[in-house]
Amino acid sequence: MFRIGEEEVAAVRETLLGKRMWRYQRDSQTERFEHALSRKMNTGYALALASGTGALIAGLTALGIGPGDEVLVPAYTYISTAIAPLAVGAVPILVEVDETLTMDASDLRRKITPRSRAVIPVHINGHPCDMDRILAVAAEHDISVLEDACQSVGGSYRGRRLGTIGEMGAFSFNFYKIISCGEGGAVLTRDPVLYERARIYHDSGLCFFSPGQEVPVPLFAGVSMRISEVLSAILNVQLERLDGILDDLRTVKRAIGREIGEGPDWRLSPMHDADGDCGIKLGILLDTPDRVGAVLARLRTDDFPLGLECPFYSERHVYINWEAVLEQRGAAHPLRNPFREMPVPYTDDMCPSTLDVLRRTLYVIVNPELEAAAAAEAGRKVRKALEG
Known part of the structure; x- marks a missing residue:
């Protein structure tokens, strides 16, 4: 959460003192947020939920994904992207990432x-996927596209908002995201049937609808993923801050990138749409993993003002650290384990290109509050470390 102030405090206070703690009461903060988010993202429907993981699971459920199905996911993403298919009875199939670190x-x-039924392209760290090519492949094979835009709220690809390009999109609002309420998520779609199916699933089978209310799809059993009114109150304020946060983030990022430039064995990580980038990390691609380690060591002794990371060491974002997936423990009860009927031959070295590019990438974690002069100085320090 980059920016939080008295406006969020006031929104929470008003909600608490008004004793409106449930989304189905009048003047719902959640309903207000859903309408505002759908307008902001220029899509027909937005459903707020308790988490981004829940948004992915609800999206797959709405799309009809289940036992016997394969869902294609990138080998570099937060583990939730791979866990979501297992939650609906499908199995994840790992796909390499390219130099952008997207699918x-x-x-x-x-x-x-x-057996492929869906693909989940992940706009990792706010970097847009190559959606035109992914959509073309999906259309050719008649598979659904659920965008994981959990780390890319407000980004775009060739003028289209991330999370609105496929049939459905999932957002996250946890503590590490561009806008945040601590924990929260949303699923977006233009399809009213998909929206209703997600809504039914996230609300225990739509328990809280009025008798006689017309529901366009049959009800089915679900779980409770409803978001709190307090969290939605925070999100209503955070959504108003989104454009300002992204403007400042991009300004700082460009200032750092200009100073880093390109060298004999490094360049800025490529992107499929740099104008639509909304990432909090600036990537630098080097020729060898050893160079990444050396540059990190220099910067960490040079009073560097920003965070640094080699994504290979980002733990649950790298498939080799997904024990539950690699060891095919897809559920607590063995009879509910999707791998029981559909074993997948996972190995640690099954996505070598992914591991290679992760080892050769250095991330500078950008702070949108950084002043222009400080951003430029940070960029010069990175270049100095790169030049050795």
């Missing part, structure tokens, strides 16, 4: 089988 559309095509 490699060529490898996506190679990994599709007759």
